[in-house]
Amino acid sequence: MTLEGARERRVRTGGIELCVAELGDPAQPTVVLVHGYPDSKEVWSEVADRLAGRFHVVLYDVRGHGRSTAPKPLRGGFTLEKLTDDFLAVVDAVSPGRPVHLVGHDWGSVQSWEFVTVKRTEGRIASFTSMSGPSLDHFGHWIAQRVRRPTPHRVGQLLGQGARSWYVYLLHTPVLPELAWRGPLGRRWPGILRRVEKVPGGDYPTRSLPRDAAHGAWLYRDNVRSRLRRPRTDAYAHAPVQLITPLGDAFLSERLYDGLERWVPRLTRRTLPAKHWIPRTRPDQLASWIMEFVTAVEGGRTARTAAGRYADRFGGQLVLVTGAASGIGRATAYAFAEAGARVVAVDRDEDGAARTAERARLIGAPEAWAETVDVSDGEAMERLAKKVAAAYGVVDVLVNNAGIGLSGSFFDTTTEDWRRVLDVNLWGVLHGCRLFGKQMAERGQGGHIVNTASAAAYQPSKSLPAYSTSKAAVLMLSECLRAELAGQGIGVSAICPGFVHTNITSTARFTGVDAEEEKRRQKRAARLYGLRGYPPEKVADAILRAVVRNQAVVPVTPEARGMRFMSRFAPRALRAVARWQPPL
Known part of the structure; x- marks a missing residue:
């Protein structure tokens, strides 16, 4: 996506011209997005488009990149001091009377750490969101601390980050990086990003990439060695900072941010399971976090962070739950909400889905x-x-939970009964896996699918032929999908609850009986499940745990685990149990 509808201006500073693009209403708070290496401002296009409805969004090509001009000579033209001059020139032009909210990725974050810690920018920055780019000063102190006190753990951290920084050494070599970028590497870079980082193609990177990357090598040469050797001792942030750490970053260890609280009194930490180029691969999640952080700072509040058990794993992720109006689906939506996830509550009950979404917020x-x-x-x-992908983004976790119950002997179950049970319990899962799972696979950033089966999937029953068959099919579908999608980083879990106290008992159909008898059996089943008293919240906990641990089959409740054991080691006993009459 290009920056369609953007207003462009040129800002002169220090003998160069910066290309600045603006989106949104200038009367709203200004958010400045600073790109990294070897990118141009277009790396932010997906994020900027999502922010423009709420904020005045400003992007600029760093000197020597995109449509900005390069300093002459290049050597010494990319120091952090000069980059700070550029930043101040931009914010003076786009937001002269109001501090801006700063967002940086990669080298955009590295230089933004300079902006937010030097005295001359104090009062010009309202907040800073950092991703995949540390302060060189903080990094220098991090190294020095581990060199002075070299425990085995700290030495391991140094060696690990040293290995990840292999490209930094290459960029310090003379001439070779320029030749590589203007030659084969520049041509192959888009393909490398698609294969290794799973970055979508399209209009990114821009055609200026080879020149940008060649110029940008001086970012490293002009700054890295000098700052790491002699880091500033006053590099304290004078604005609130939100740190977003992608856990799959191939270039930066998350341990690099240990002790960051020393330098940042007002720090909000967030993590997400993704690789380095998150402005392109996770734009929805980033836009959501930036909006939340900026809005909190503008309102004079501390940014809210999730306090749930798995907040580090699911914070900001997009989770879709079907059958979310009640029971296990509703409890699951709430559990993901407590972990800080963005939730799409889906149900055929419009009012019930709305109540779940409201409560989740x-x-x-x-x-x-x-x-x-x-x-x-x-x-x-x-x-x-299609609507979810366009409006909210690609789903990170899909929970296919919607289901209906049906009890009755095989010969009392009509073709229409079978069709209805299979349509909801099996085809509903198939539709979800096919549509949302395909979006996950095409994005190439992994994800997880949870299919709610049942202990009835492996426990036969003479009274539940249709229901058990539908759930057994869901279990086998889950196992097959798990094998197919494993290579794409998409996990699949089948959740198999036993007797859980939900409203499925009072809404389940009983075949072969009249309406009065059906109501009596529904009440009896609901009473028995109520006495069992196993709450849906425990199933929701098991669902989150299954995603975190990437578990394949998860029996929930003691009887479900017992039946699972019997199905594998005592099948004859299980067949004997199948002759009993269950409550549903």
């Missing part, structure tokens, strides 16, 4: 939406998948 979800759909309707699910 109150208990921790930065954003939550309600969508109404019948999961058995393939065309409706296709429309939902």
Whole structure:
């Protein structure tokens, strides 16, 4: 995506011209996005487009990159001091009377750490969001501390980061980086990003990449060795900082930020399971966090962070749950909300889905939406998948939970009964996996699919032929998908609850009986499940744990675990149990 509709201006500073692009309403708080190496401002296009509805968004090509001019000579033209001059010139032009909210990635973050810690920018920066780029001063002190006190653990950290920094050594060699970027590396770089980082193609990177990368080598040469050897001792942030750490970053260890609180009194930490180029691979998640952080700072509040058990794993991720109006689905939506995830609550019950989304926002979800759909309707699910991708982003965790119950002997179960159970319990799962799973696979950044099966998937019952068959199919589908998607970093888990106290008992159908008898059996089943008293919240906990641990099959409740054991080691006993009459 290009920066369509952007207003451009040229800002002169220190003998060069910077190309500055603006989106959104200038009357709103200004967010300045600073790109890294070897990028241009277009690396932010996806994030900027999402922020422009709420903020005045400013992007500029760093000197020597994109449509900005390069200093002459190049040597000494990219020092942090000169980059700070550029930043101040830009903010004086776009937001002369109001401090700006700064966001940096990679070298954009490295130089932004300079901006937010030097005296001459004090009062010009309202907040700073850093991703994949440390302060060189903080890095220098981090190294010195481990050299002075070299425990085995600290030496391991040094060696680990040293190995990740291999490219820094190469960029300090004379001439070779320029020749490589203007030659084969520049031509192959877009393909490398697609294969290794799973960065979508399209209009990124821009055609100026070979020249940008050649010029940008001086960012390293002019700054890295001098600052690491003699780091500043006054590099304290004078604005609140939000640190976003991608856990799969091939270039920077998360341990590099240990002790950052010493330098940043007002620090908000967030992590996400992604690789280095998150402005391109996780724009929805980044935009959500930036909006939340900027809004909190503007309101004079501390940015809210999730306090749930798995907040480090799911914070900011997009989670879609079907059957979310009640029972296990509702409890699962709430559990992800407490972990800081953005939640899409899906159900055919419009009011119930809306209540779940509203409650999810109150208990921790930065954003939550309600969508109404019948999961058995393939065309409706296709429309939902397109809408979610366009409006909210690609789903990180999909929970196919919607289901219905049906009890009755095989010969009392009509073709229409079978069709309805399979449409919801099996085809609903198939639609979700096919549509949302495909989006995950095409994005290439991994994800997780959770399919709610049942202990009935491996426990046969003479009273549940249709229901058990549908859940057994879900279990086998999950196992097959797990094998197929493992190579793409997408996990698949089948959750198999036993007797859980939800409203499925009061809504389940009983075949072969009249309406009065059906109501009596529904009440009896609901009473028995109520006496069992196993809450759906425990199933929700198991679902989050299954995603974190990438578990394949997860029996939930003691009886589900017992039946699973019997299905593997005592199948004859399980067949005997199948002759009993269960409560549902």
